[in-house]
Amino acid sequence: MSGAAPFDALVVGGGHNGLVAAALLARAGRRTLLLEASDRLGGMATLAQDCGRLSPTVVRELGLERCGLRLSARAPRTHLLLGPDRRVTIDPDDVAATRAALAALSPRDADAWPGFQQRMARLAAGLAPFLEQTPPRLSFSDWRARWPLLKLAFAVRRMGRADMRDLLRILPMNVADLAEEVFETDALQGLVAFDAVLGDRLGARSPNSVFTLMLRYAGGAPGRPGTPLCVEGGASALIAALETAARGFGAEIRTEAPVARILVEDGAAAGVALEDGTELRAPLVLSSAHPGATLLNLVGPRWLDGDFVRAVRLARGRGVTARLDLTLDGPPPGLVDAAGDRFVHAPSIAMVERAFDAMKYGGVPQDPPFALRLAARDGALTASALVHGAPHDLRGADWAEEGPRLAARIVERLETHWPGFKARVTEARLTDPAQVAARFGAPGGHWHHLELGLDQAFLLRPVPGWAQYATPIDGLFLCGAGAHPGGWITGQPGLNGARAALAAASAGRARAGAGGV
Amino acid sequence: MAEIAQTRTPLLPSIPALERTPFHPRLAELNLANAWEPWRGFVTASLFYDVEDEYFAVRTGASLYDVSPMLKYRIAGPEAEAVVDRLVTRRIDRLKPGRVAYAPWCDGRGRVVEEGTIFRLSETEFRINCAEPQLTWFEDAAWGFDATVADVSQEIAGLALQGPTSKQVLQDVGLDAAAALPFFGIGDFATADGVSVTVSRTGFTGDLGYEIWVAPDRALELWDALMRRSEARYLRPIGSRALERTRIEAGHILINVEFVSARRAIRESQTRTPAALGLDWAVDLSKDHFTGKRALLAEREAGGPRKRLVGLDVTGRKPAHGAYLYRKGKEVGQVTSACWSPIAKRNIALATVDASAAGEGTVLDAEIYYRKEITQGKTDAAATVVPPRFYQPAHRRG
Ligand SMILES: Cc1cc2nc3c(=O)[nH]c(=O)nc-3n(C[C@H](O)[C@H](O)[C@H](O)COP(=O)(O)OP(=O)(O)OC[C@H]3O[C@@H](n4cnc5c(N)ncnc54)[C@H](O)[C@@H]3O)c2cc1C
Numbered sequence: 001m002s003g004a005a006p007f008d009a010l011v012v013g014g015g016h017n018g019l020v021a022a023a024l025l026a027r028a029g030r031r032t033l034l035l036e037a038s039d040r041l042g043g044m045a046t047l048a049q050d051c052g053r054l055s056p057t058v059v060r061e062l063g064l065e066r067c068g069l070r071l072s073a074r075a076p077r078t079h080l081l082l083g084p085d086r087r088v089t090i091d092p093d094d095v096a097a098t099r100a101a102l103a104a105l106s107p108r109d110a111d112a113w114p115g116f117q118q119r120m121a122r123l124a125a126g127l128a129p130f131l132e133q134t135p136p137r138l139s140f141s142d143w144r145a146r147w148p149l150l151k152l153a154f155a156v157r158r159m160g161r162a163d164m165r166d167l168l169r170i171l172p173m174n175v176a177d178l179a180e181e182v183f184e185t186d187a188l189q190g191l192v193a194f195d196a197v198l199g200d201r202l203g204a205r206s207p208n209s210v211f212t213l214m215l216r217y218a219g220g221a222p223g224r225p226g227t228p229l230c231v232e233g234g235a236s237a238l239i240a241a242l243e244t245a246a247r248g249f250g251a252e253i254r255t256e257a258p259v260a261r262i263l264v265e266d267g268a269a270a271g272v273a274l275e276d277g278t279e280l281r282a283p284l285v286l287s288s289a290h291p292g293a294t295l296l297n298l299v300g301p302r303w304l305d306g307d308f309v310r311a312v313r314l315a316r317g318r319g320v321t322a323r324l325d326l327t328l329d330g331p332p333p334g335l336v337d338a339a340g341d342r343f344v345h346a347p348s349i350a351m352v353e354r355a356f357d358a359m360k361y362g363g364v365p366q367d368p369p370f371a372l373r374l375a376a377r378d379g380a381l382t383a384s385a386l387v388h389g390a391p392h393d394l395r396g397a398d399w400a401e402e403g404p405r406l407a408a409r410i411v412e413r414l415e416t417h418w419p420g421f422k423a424r425v426t427e428a429r430l431t432d433p434a435q436v437a438a439r440f441g442a443p444g445g446h447w448h449h450l451e452l453g454l455d456q457a458f459l460l461r462p463v464p465g466w467a468q469y470a471t472p473i474d475g476l477f478l479c480g481a482g483a484h485p486g487g488w489i490t491g492q493p494g495l496n497g498a499r500a501a502l503a504a505a506s507a508g509r510a511r512a513g514a515g516g517v
Numbered sequence: 518m519a520e521i522a523q524t525r526t527p528l529l530p531s532i533p534a535l536e537r538t539p540f541h542p543r544l545a546e547l548n549l550a551n552a553w554e555p556w557r558g559f560v561t562a563s564l565f566y567d568v569e570d571e572y573f574a575v576r577t578g579a580s581l582y583d584v585s586p587m588l589k590y591r592i593a594g595p596e597a598e599a600v601v602d603r604l605v606t607r608r609i610d611r612l613k614p615g616r617v618a619y620a621p622w623c624d625g626r627g628r629v630v631e632e633g634t635i636f637r638l639s640e641t642e643f644r645i646n647c648a649e650p651q652l653t654w655f656e657d658a659a660w661g662f663d664a665t666v667a668d669v670s671q672e673i674a675g676l677a678l679q680g681p682t683s684k685q686v687l688q689d690v691g692l693d694a695a696a697a698l699p700f701f702g703i704g705d706f707a708t709a710d711g712v713s714v715t716v717s718r719t720g721f722t723g724d725l726g727y728e729i730w731v732a733p734d735r736a737l738e739l740w741d742a743l744m745r746r747s748e749a750r751y752l753r754p755i756g757s758r759a760l761e762r763t764r765i766e767a768g769h770i771l772i773n774v775e776f777v778s779a780r781r782a783i784r785e786s787q788t789r790t791p792a793a794l795g796l797d798w799a800v801d802l803s804k805d806h807f808t809g810k811r812a813l814l815a816e817r818e819a820g821g822p823r824k825r826l827v828g829l830d831v832t833g834r835k836p837a838h839g840a841y842l843y844r845k846g847k848e849v850g851q852v853t854s855a856c857w858s859p860i861a862k863r864n865i866a867l868a869t870v871d872a873s874a875a876g877e878g879t880v881l882d883a884e885i886y887y888r889k890e891i892t893q894g895k896t897d898a899a900a901t902v903v904p905p906r907f908y909q910p911a912h913r914r915g
Contacts, residue, residue, distance in 0.1 A: 301661035305625035
């Protein structure tokens with residue numbers, strides 16, 4: 001070796017998880033360099049509408065509030081779009097108003113709504129120990145490996161018998177069946193179904209959809225279980241705070257520095273090679289990029305076992321979510337202080353399911369469900385919609401043509417809900433999963449990198465047997481959405497991945513030290 | 518109507534009928550015992566007339582065994598070498614065109630998936646022969662490399678020509694150049710009658726021997742040419758029973774007998790690493806990455822496998838089929854294959870035993886069960902651990 005490497009750790013990818021990992025590594029005294037392919041930080045979070053699931057642990061550990069992050073006490077409101085100028089508003093901060101609004105739909109559903117929120121929050125809290133921790137290794141010959149499993153078992157026991165039974169009963173269900181058990185109006189059933197499927201390749205009647213619904217309720221605002229955290233300024237404010245934190249701890253950050261290869265020597269990570277040919281060496285490499293892109297493209301099959309490569313290849317992750325950006329030349333008629341609010345078009349279970357029916361076969365739904373938000377930026381008013389209606393594997397068509405058509409249909413749909421809306425739209429631009437894939441180097445363009453489902457969660461994420469952030473390459477760790485506990489803006493994969501890497505590095509150092517004596 | 522009703526009777530299972538190999542017409546004429554068994558969907562001879570005669574043909578004359586049902590895969594392309602090198606436990610970059618290597622391949626846990634012979638036909642083309650289907654495994658191994666995988670089993674018929682006079686048999690049919698192949702050599706040749714063949718100097722009997730590979734439509738011509746030398750060279754067709762004895766004498770392991778494929782095993786405890794099967798010699802842990810390498814390094818670091826395959830020299834003459842093995846009253850393993858070896862005049866066996874009982878010279882107590890007319894008899898014998906190569910004549914390499 002020619003002299004000591006200038007870095008202890010390299011982080012591939014400057015999405016929010018990469019930033020969290022880099023900040024933690026730097027805080028632990030590792031000379032850390034983060035490499036981001038594009039010209040800006042934030043990754044997929046730059047397309048997100050909220051960061052309501054951000055882990056409070058991440059906020060605390062990195063001191064994000066000292067870095068300019070402001071958590072708002074106010075939880076965002078949800079307006080159900082139910083026809084021309086017909087909206088029903090759910091305000092987590094105003095129980096009475098919400099009750100009155102829902103009672104107009106159905107007095108029974110108005111009764112059921114708060115109970116359902118609390119129930120989901122309690123059950124999600126039961127899942128929380130699984131989400132915050134690094135999954136244990138399943139090795140029953142080793143007592144130490146059994147300990148974390150036992151601890152998890154105790155954590156679940158704390159839920160109490162009734163909740164435990166409830167969780168076990170509903171977890172394998174589909175969200176439509178659950179929503180129909182609880183609510184009688186199409187509007188609330190549709191909202192619950194939409195919240196469960198948004199981001200994943202699911203329909204209202206797909207298995208796993210109660211699990212994904214529950215994930216929505218996990219984490220969130222401290223002291224208010226199940227209520228999303230509200231970050232002032234949204235995801236871009238979070239990214240700015242993370243950047244400040246990482247740099248503050250001494251991490252170096254380079255954008256427009258795409259990594260072409262992860263260097264492997266003797267089965268261990270040795271650094272990275274950038275696309276421009278520069279080689280950077282370090283004994284620790286953490287990748288927040290898609291697991292398939294990391295392992296199959298940056299490392300390559302030559303260094304991996306054949307069955308492992310197969311498992312990585314087969315991990316599901318074809319996105320179905322698009323983002324539509326609208327520029328408006330003025331506020332839509334009748335709008336009062338709705339910044340940060342969510343407008344949801346998902347009027348029934350049937351329409352959520354029909355959208356999925358089309359996507360199953362590679363088609364674009366006629367009338368997909370979506371969530372719209374308005375924001376004022378630099379004096380201009382913009383709106384963005386997250387649309388459950390854009391299969392990555394489009395068949396017999398391409399996104400260059402289908403994108404504008406889908407955008408136009410959504411604008412028409414907004415016009416029916418909100419007469420006068422269309423006239424305000426000066427520009428509409430759809431970002432489809434293929435563009436997401438290309439922009440963030442995430443094959444499939446899936447919002448969680450890999451689909452979230454019970455078969456790709458916890459011990460099984462990203463692939464069975466490799467849920468501890470480590471990879472078969474010594475010194476290479478995963479720290480992005482493809483690792484446990486998955487996507488959403490949580491920071492948890494970054495947090496856990498960095499911790500795993502630090503633990504392995506100090507164990508390795510201890511071993512080397514012991515060997516030297 | 519009646520016909521249809523009959524073919525649909527639920528009592529008749531609708532299993533596919535066994536296929537016949539290209540040599541079948543000749544084998545059927547010669548199979549006086551009419552003893553057949555299935556082998557991978559083909560009908561194959563257990564015996565032709567007399568197992569002793571067939572066995573001694575292998576050891577003192579020459580024998581023909583139809584190996585057409587073997588699976589054969591072609592891996593070809595600019596990166597075929599890298600594919601095969603990452604697939605198997607041995608260094609393939611050192612295998613020259615025209616040479617053959619025997620090797621196991623493992624899964625990521627280091628457990629043997631299968632083993633077989635690897636023919637390097639050219640810089641960019643390999644053929645792997647094995648017993649169980651491997652298409653998806655090989656395709657997965659080739660994923661991401663510039664190489665293709667094809668199952669060519671049906672395109673190639675094969676005969677194992679084994680025994681001390683096999684070299685003369687080849688010379689007799691105009692395959693002098695093939696007869697001169699070095700041990701584990703391979704090449705393309707033509708018989709005096711103009712039948713194109715590929716000949717490899719390989720086999721399962723531990724004796725001097727070859728395997729001859731031929732297009733199915735020329736198979737009978739090849740058979741007839743060889744069998745014309747039957748009288749002169751004591752050349753006999755043999756069935757699986759005679760072969761089984763010779764392979765135990767040679768100490769060759771057999772899938773589903775000495776181990777279960779890591780991909781098929783229901784119980785992980787039934788799978789084996791190469792070291793556990795005595796194949797350490799065929800594993801190069803210093804080579805570049807191959808599938809299972811990390812697991813095998815970990816196994817070595819932990820002191821090696823917990824169980825090992827050994828040879829046993831058993832007292833008495835009762836073959837120790839399935840015998841339990843004890844040491845100081847504690848059960849330490851079981852016999853997987855056993856026979857009386859006529860040529861070595863020893864009662865031999867292959868067994869899997871705890872590593873602590875696997876040292877050469879260790880004497881174990883074998884509890885042998887055998888048929889005693891209509892009852893089961895039991896006898897105790899001393900079983901000494903020996904290298905599992907019971908018969909290795911110098912002429913096999915000559
Ligand atoms: C349209 C859309 C809307 C979403 N909306 C929400 C939402 O409202 N709320 C929410 O919580 N979540 C949302 N998500 C999900 C969330 O944004 C992601 O799950 C999360 O941002 C993933 O973060 P990450 O850091 O793990 O990965 P990414 O954000 O994907 O970051 C990976 C980074 O690595 C970089 N990279 C990749 N390859 C290389 C390379 N070879 N060299 C260097 N850099 C590389 C990429 O450019 C990228 O910046 C949304 C996702 C999408 C696609």
